Every structure is written in C-alpha cells, then in structure tokens.
Amino acid sequence: MKKFACFALAAALLLAGCGGTDGDNAAQSQPETGSAVQESTAQESVGQTEQESTQTEGTQTEDTQTEGTEAASTNKASIKAGDYSYHVESFEKEWTTDGGTLACTVKLAYPVFEGDTEGEKNINAFFEEWADDKMDYYENDKDSIVNIAIQYQTELETEQNTTQEETTLPAIPPSEEDFSVGGVVARGSIISVFMESYSYEGGAHGMPGRANYLFDKTTGKETTLASLISISEEELNEKVRSLFLEQVKGNAEGFFEDAEETLNNKKDFIDNYYFTENGVVFYTTPYEIAPYAAGYTEVTVPFEELGL
Structure with a gap:
C-alpha cells in the first residue's frame, strides 16, 4: 500500500481543490x-x-x-x-x-x-x-x-x-x-x-x-536557440527578465509576493521558449511566479533583437 501513497495523496487533493495566491x-x-x-x-x-x-x-x-x-x-x-x-x-x-x-x-x-x-x-x-x-x-x-x-x-x-x-x-x-x-x-x-x-x-x-x-x-x-542568437545568454537573461518584471510591477496582485525575487534569481530563461511569427516567446511555468489558474506568463522578444 505504501507503494501508492503518492498516488493516493494526489487523489485526496481532488476533493480539496487547488487554491493559492499562488x-x-x-x-x-x-x-x-x-x-x-x-x-x-x-x-x-x-x-x-x-x-x-x-x-x-x-x-x-x-x-x-x-x-x-x-x-x-x-x-x-x-x-x-x-x-x-x-x-x-x-x-x-x-x-x-x-x-x-x-x-x-x-x-x-x-x-x-x-x-x-x-x-x-x-x-x-x-x-x-x-x-x-x-x-x-x-x-x-x-x-x-x-x-x-x-x-x-x-x-x-x-x-x-x-x-x-x-x-x-x-x-x-x-x-x-x-x-x-x-x-x-x-x-x-x-x-x-x-x-x-x-x-x-x-x-x-x-x-x-x-x-x-x-x-x-x-x-x-x-x-539550439543558444547557438543561433547573436547575444550572450547573460544578455538574453537581462532582456527577458526586464520584460517579465514590467508585467509583475504592472499587475502585482496577479503574481506571487516573491515573483520579483524569483525572476531576479532566474538564469535559465532560454530553456522555456517557442517561436511565433512575431518573435521568440519566453515563458514561466504555472506556479513559478503566479498561481496555476494564471497559466503561463509570457513575453515576446522580436527576432531582430536576437539576431534571428
């Protein structure tokens, strides 16, 4: 029975629901x-x-x-x-x-x-x-x-x-x-x-x-994206971080209290991205800086700013 303790705990959450300010x-x-x-x-x-x-x-x-x-x-x-x-x-x-x-x-x-x-x-x-x-x-x-x-x-x-x-x-x-x-x-x-x-x-x-x-x-x-862009990964982190911080400061109630701290310590923005016709979309995952219900938080960097 212990083998399935994790599974049973997840099931119990089904009854409790999911909240948070998160x-x-x-x-x-x-x-x-x-x-x-x-x-x-x-x-x-x-x-x-x-x-x-x-x-x-x-x-x-x-x-x-x-x-x-x-x-x-x-x-x-x-x-x-x-x-x-x-x-x-x-x-x-x-x-x-x-x-x-x-x-x-x-x-x-x-x-x-x-x-x-x-x-x-x-x-x-x-x-x-x-x-x-x-x-x-x-x-x-x-x-x-x-x-x-x-x-x-x-x-x-x-x-x-x-x-x-x-x-x-x-x-x-x-x-x-x-x-x-x-x-x-x-x-x-x-x-x-x-x-x-x-x-x-x-x-x-x-x-x-x-x-x-x-x-x-x-x-x-x-x-890989890292091999294609014309700026360093450090420069990318600074550029993407600033866009996320603008969102947080403009809507603080929609994010966790420590969202800014999380973003300031984050150095792997390049790991979470996808392409659109407008540029490269970078995102944070649910629960990372905002509650699950908020979904993914996204910012877009034009291709030209990345040398693509």
Missing part, C-alpha cells in the same frame, strides 16, 4: 490541436485549433496483464508554414486492468512534413522516433504514468474484491497524457516545432507541459 520572413502555421490544457490560459495565443478526424484501426492484446486499445488518426488537411506544408499524425492508446478498469489513456500527435527534401525527411524521422520512444517508455518503464496507473487501479480492484469493508484507497479517474502540435514556424534557415502536453495523475487538475524543437532546414538536424 533571410525568410517568419511564417507560422495555425496550431492544429490547440493547447492540451483546458484549465490554464496563455497570455498570448498561438492560433486557432484544427480538429482531427479519428479512424480506429483495431485492438491489440499485449503480453502483459492489460489490454491496450489503439487508434490512429491523421489530419489530412495540409497546414502551411512558410514554404513548407505538413499535416498532423496522431496516435491514441488505452490501457485497462485485468478487471476491465480503464487505467490510462495516452494521445500522441506530431507533424509530418509533406515535402521530399532531406531536411523534411529527417525531421519526420525525428518525430517518428520520438513517438516510438514514448510508447516504449509508457509500456516498459515501471515508473511511467501508464504502469503506475495500472498498479494503482489493480490494487484498488483487489481491495474491493477481497474485503467487505470500505477500501482505504480513494477512487480516482483514469490517468492521461496528451501531446499536441502547438505550431510550426519557418524562419530563415530554421524550422521550429512547438509541442504542448497535458498530464493528469489524480488530484484537482493535471499539469501542462511545453517543448520547442529547432531544426536546420537543409539537413533536418536538431539545433
């Missing part, structure tokens, strides 16, 4: 699946949502204690990103216990570029491997959200079936983890792919996630 011109596609987070509101929108159509391909029985139901879908509509076109491939899988209880659902979506250049082919191979690696992790790592959820729901079933007394484990909804494409931008020699995610493991709400991938257009090889 060379080319840039071209961006419209995000095709939107934000994976319903609760949080970004201060800058990255576009409208494209709806996906789902085509169920069948059910696969795994060589484990569970059965996984798989469904694949493709948004066939081409989406433009500068001179490039792509569509969205998505994959969904459910895991249940032997007793038939839904334990976890995973949804993966990623871009597929429709050209035949070396760069596009290599970017497509990158995201195919990305999806394969995630599925391997979900199914084979004992600490993955899938296997933790299966263990918990199985333990809950066992208690319910073997005792006449009320179970000591709180019932919680199935876990889930969703990945969506937030947007694709072509800028100069770079293609930027912005990914969003949402993970729920019990409690009052799940948590959002973000990641941005930069690729060289010609080779399709991954690169």
Whole structure:
C-alpha cells in the first residue's frame, strides 16, 4: 500500500481543490490541436485549433496483464508554414486492468512534413522516433504514468474484491497524457516545432507541459536557440527578465509576493521558449511566479533583437 501513497495523496487533493495566491520572413502555421490544457490560459495565443478526424484501426492484446486499445488518426488537411506544408499524425492508446478498469489513456500527435527534401525527411524521422520512444517508455518503464496507473487501479480492484469493508484507497479517474502540435514556424534557415502536453495523475487538475524543437532546414538536424542568437545568454537573461518584471510591477496582485525575487534569481530563461511569427516567446511555468489558474506568463522578444 505504501507503494501508492503518492498516488493516493494526489487523489485526496481532488476533493480539496487547488487554491493559492499562488533571410525568410517568419511564417507560422495555425496550431492544429490547440493547447492540451483546458484549465490554464496563455497570455498570448498561438492560433486557432484544427480538429482531427479519428479512424480506429483495431485492438491489440499485449503480453502483459492489460489490454491496450489503439487508434490512429491523421489530419489530412495540409497546414502551411512558410514554404513548407505538413499535416498532423496522431496516435491514441488505452490501457485497462485485468478487471476491465480503464487505467490510462495516452494521445500522441506530431507533424509530418509533406515535402521530399532531406531536411523534411529527417525531421519526420525525428518525430517518428520520438513517438516510438514514448510508447516504449509508457509500456516498459515501471515508473511511467501508464504502469503506475495500472498498479494503482489493480490494487484498488483487489481491495474491493477481497474485503467487505470500505477500501482505504480513494477512487480516482483514469490517468492521461496528451501531446499536441502547438505550431510550426519557418524562419530563415530554421524550422521550429512547438509541442504542448497535458498530464493528469489524480488530484484537482493535471499539469501542462511545453517543448520547442529547432531544426536546420537543409539537413533536418536538431539545433539550439543558444547557438543561433547573436547575444550572450547573460544578455538574453537581462532582456527577458526586464520584460517579465514590467508585467509583475504592472499587475502585482496577479503574481506571487516573491515573483520579483524569483525572476531576479532566474538564469535559465532560454530553456522555456517557442517561436511565433512575431518573435521568440519566453515563458514561466504555472506556479513559478503566479498561481496555476494564471497559466503561463509570457513575453515576446522580436527576432531582430536576437539576431534571428
């Protein structure tokens, strides 16, 4: 039972709720699946949502204690990103216990570029491997959200079936983890792919996630923002920090009391960013300087100020 103490604590929070005071011109596609987070509101929108159509391909029985139901879908509509076109491939899988209880659902979506250049082919191979690696992790790592959820729901079933007394484990909804494409931008020699995610493991709400991938257009090889900008990381920190501090000072009630202190001590602004047609958006995560309900706090730095 101790094995699932963390999971049970998260479930208890579900009842308590959550509070607190707590060379080319840039071209961006419209995000095709939107934000994976319903609760949080970004201060800058990255576009409208494209709806996906789902085509169920069948059910696969795994060589484990569970059965996984798989469904694949493709948004066939081409989406433009500068001179490039792509569509969205998505994959969904459910895991249940032997007793038939839904334990976890995973949804993966990623871009597929429709050209035949070396760069596009290599970017497509990158995201195919990305999806394969995630599925391997979900199914084979004992600490993955899938296997933790299966263990918990199985333990809950066992208690319910073997005792006449009320179970000591709180019932919680199935876990889930969703990945969506937030947007694709072509800028100069770079293609930027912005990914969003949402993970729920019990409690009052799940948590959002973000990641941005930069690729060289010609080779399709991954690169970094630090290697592309013309200013030092220290100069970047100063520039971005000042923009955040302006927001905090202009709306102190919307941020934590120690928001300014947190920002003054923060030296990793370059780790949290994505591209839009207007520039590079830098953000702080929920709970970092503001309550969860405030979502991500964002500032935008024009490409020209970064030498992009």
